[in-house]
Amino acid sequence: MLQSLAASAFAVEVEIDGLLYDVDTNIKEAKVVEHKNGVKYKGDIVIPDAVDYEGVTCSVTSIGPQAFYSCSRLSSVVIGAGVQRIGIQTFYRCPELTRVTCYAENPPSTQGNVFTSSDIGNIRLYVPPASVDAYKSTAPWSNFKKIRGIGTIAKGDVNCNQAVEVTDVVAIVSYILGEQDNDFDEIFADLNGDGKVDVEDVVETVNIILGE
Ligand SMILES: [Ca+2]
Ligand SMILES: [Ca+2]
Numbered sequence: 001m002l003q004s005l006a007a008s009a010f011a012v013e014v015e016i017d018g019l020l021y022d023v024d025t026n027i028k029e030a031k032v033v034e035h036k037n038g039v040k041y042k043g044d045i046v047i048p049d050a051v052d053y054e055g056v057t058c059s060v061t062s063i064g065p066q067a068f069y070s071c072s073r074l075s076s077v078v079i080g081a082g083v084q085r086i087g088i089q090t091f092y093r094c095p096e097l098t099r100v101t102c103y104a105e106n107p108p109s110t111q112g113n114v115f116t117s118s119d120i121g122n123i124r125l126y127v128p129p130a131s132v133d134a135y136k137s138t139a140p141w142s143n144f145k146k147i148r149g150i151g152t153i154a155k156g157d158v159n160c161n162q163a164v165e166v167t168d169v170v171a172i173v174s175y176i177l178g179e180q181d182n183d184f185d186e187i188f189a190d191l192n193g194d195g196k197v198d199v200e201d202v203v204e205t206v207n208i209i210l211g212e
Contacts, residue, residue, distance in 0.1 A: 016051045022064070025056040033064040042073035049080040049103070063090050065111070072096065079104060088112035095119065099187070101126040101150065107138040115140055124185065126150045146185075156205045158189040164208045172202050 011024040013033065019041070021030040030051050035041060045068075050059050060080050065087030068074055074094045081103035088111040091097065097118055102108070105128055115123075120143050127135045129149030135141040148160065156164040158171045160183065171181060172189050175197055189197045191204040 012053075014053055016053070017048075019045070019047065021051060021053075021060070023051065023053045023058050025053060025058060028056060028058045029061045030058040031062045031064050032060065032067050034067045034069060040071045040073070041068055042071060042075075044076045044078075045074065046078040047080050047083065049082050061085065063087060063108075065089060066092065068092075068094060070094070076100070078102075079108070081105070083108050086110045086114050089114070089116060091115045091118050093117040097123055099124050099126070100144070102135075103128060103150070105131050107131070107135050107141050110140060113140060115143075121145050124148070153185070153188055155188055155191050156208045158185055158205075159183045160185060160188070164205065166209065169202060169205050169209070172197065172205060176202070 011022040011031070014021055014023050020033050020035050022033055023030045030053070032047055047060055047063065050057050059082040061082050062085040063079070063083060066089045067087065068077070068091050069089055070093045072093070072095055074097050076097070076099035079100065079102040083102070083104050084106070086108050091114055093116070095118065100123055102125065120140065122145050125135065125141065125144035125147045127147060127150065129152050132147055132149050135147050141147070153160050154164060156168055158168045171184055174181065175184055175189065176199065186197055189201055191201045
C-alpha cells in the first residue's frame with residue numbers, strides 16, 4: 001500500500017519507442033531523460049507531442065538535463081510542440097547533429113548552454129513558420145546557422161528561394177561533385193527520399209521544372 005502511494009506521488013521512468021521518459025500520470029506530463037547504462041541516443045530522433053502510459057496521455061513538456069549529452073552519432077532531432085523547457089547541456093557535444101526541427105510555437109526556455117560543444121553554427125533549425133522571428137531573436141536558438149519555417153520549402157528547392165528552377169539543378173550537381181554551398185540543403189535535394197543525393201535526384205528536379 002505504501003509502495004503504491006509512493007509510486008503515485010512520483011514520476012516513473014519508462015522507455016517508450018526507444019526514448020526514456022520520466023512520466024507523471026498525475027499531472028499528465030512527461031520529460032525526456034538521458035538513457036541509462038551508457039546507451040546513447042543516435043540517428044534520427046523524434047520526440048512526440050505526447051506519450052501514452054497506462055492509458056493516460058501525457059504531454060511531453062520538457063527535455064531533461066544532459067538527455068542527449070555526448071550523443072556522438074545523433075543526426076537529427078524533432079522536438080514536439082509541447083516542449084516548453086530544455087535542461088542544461090541537453091545537446092552537449094553532438095558532433096553529427098545537423099538538423100533540429102522544433103514544433104513548439106514559443107522557443108522553449110533553456111537552462112545554461114543547451115548546445116555547448118555542438119556545432120550550432122552548422123545546424124539547421126526548422127520551426128513553425130509564424131515563429132521564425134521569435135527563434136531568431138531568442139538565444140541560444142538565434143545562433144543556429146539557418147532558421148526556416150517548417151513546410152515552407154518545396155522538394156527540389158535546394159537553395160530555398162521558393163522556386164524550383166535551373167539554379168537548383170546546378171546546385172545539386174555541384175553538391176554531387178563535392179562543392180560546398182552554405183545555402184544548400186540536402187534534405188530538399190533528396191527528392192526520391194532514399195537517403196542520398198545523386199543523379200536520380202537531378203533527374204527528378206529536372207522533371208519538376210519540366211512539369212512532369
Ligand atoms: Ca530554388
Ligand atoms: Ca536521393
